[in-house]
Amino acid sequence: MQFGAHESISGGVFNAITRGQTATCDTIQIFNKSNNQWRAKKLTQEEIDKYLARIEDTGVTVACSHSSYLINIGSPDDALGEKSRNSLQEEVERCNRLEIPNLVFHPGSHVGSGEEPGMDRVADRCNRVLADVKDNTVALCLETTAGQGSNLGYTFEQIAYMLDRIEDKDHVGVCLDTCHIFAAGYPIIDPKDYKKTMKTFNDVIGIDKLKIIHVNDSKTEFGSKKDRHEHIGEGHIGLDGFRNFVNDRRLKKVPFILETPKEDDLEEDVENLKKLRSLVNGK
Template sequence: MEKEKILVGAHTSIAGGVFNAIYEANRIGANTFQIFTANQRQWSAKPISKEDAKKFKQAKFDNGIKKVVSHNSYLINLGSPKKESLELSRKTFLEEIKRCHALEIDYLVFHPGSALTSTEEECLDTISESILSFESEVKKGKTKLLLETTAGQGSNVGYKFEQIDYIIKKVKHKIPIGVCLDTCHIFAAGYDIRTKKGFDKTFEEFDSVIGLKYLNAFHVNDSKADFESRKDRHESLGKGKIGIDTFKFLMKDKRFQNIPKILETPIDALWLEEIEMLKKFAG
């Protein structure tokens, strides 16, 4: 029974139709997964048709999928100092919320934003305003928005728990909000999770700064880049600079048992093995 509760999956492809992600999840032994609901490198996308939504929900039920996560487009910058790109980002995000609602997606994960020419604090304020502007749309469905921890590459914000907390505090009274923690990103950002001591310290810090109740999803990735490199380069589990032990700590931790853990590791041919391994770590 215990094993049933463990939620492990990967970022699966929607090529050929959004429901195909579910068959792919099933093939790799996943009971949760993440998708792009549309092409993540294009600004405009079609809304989800009623027929596709119906097929998706049926396939989800038939395959015993528990939680579904969407990852928004990489083009969106909710903290942009440029008026035009900010407006386009907000409009595109709203469309993503609509697609998530149509598919009854549990969590919409997004990178907070990039400061570009502004200061980090200005960027965090703009992101908070952007999120607040989604209030009426978010309330129409059950999808919760999850801020993703970042590696801090370029001018990306969200690489410190304090920055994530800053946004949460500004929006939580109006928006259902949580966090998706990416193991590769926090490691590159300077949270040393390689040893049990460091792992425990990191989550103590997460709890005291943000609060563990906000932790709703994990991206489970090893890192090609070094500790504190501020570079976002995913690696297959155990083959990178983090090492396999961290994923054992993660899977054995009872606090995180019911939280979806999504692989975004680069070799999809290994997902079946990686999921099998993670389940074994959980015991």
């Protein structure tokens, strides 16, 4: 199985790989640019070569990139929606150059314009991005959300609605965030509840669409609709919930990525990964 964490690209993308190694990651998630700015510094070939060499040297792979938090391709505001689409496209292009297979993004929010029109805009803009990037090898992965505010994607049906309307089926997928689905009201702690939730996921979306799992405990209680990550086993999900995920045979090939708080020494990542790995049966 592949366990890892989101690692910072501060100082250059190659540094994220080294951080991943320090944190005992098999694989990592990165931002491919600064996550709170629209503008992106151009990636030089030298930088990319150094990064690819470090992947080669360490054996730490990059499972996915997470898109900027500014992007809202569900926006009813044309200027912001189009700016977001351009930015998402630029990120897909950067992921292609960095040989990252998946770009995870939050579907966005409808900002009071209604869920269906919002989801239609998300699908339309994904279609345009996927049509406009030449020789694309990156899958756009819609992330399940907690349902805060007017955020879209807090039910499996909503994710399926958008997926259905994205034409390039080879370059689209889903990222399941444990904290988000728990906060959105999907029970995952009791093994029977977990089974039921994953059956619903499979029936509505399809487990074959699942490319990435964000493995975060939740600071807030079940159904809170709040997105607050906590260390593994220290939140409202607890170790029992994570035991279900790491022992689900259907998820053996899906990378598990932590997005939990940490200091520069990455000790928290080491601890959280140790906990996750220890939950795998037979260990």
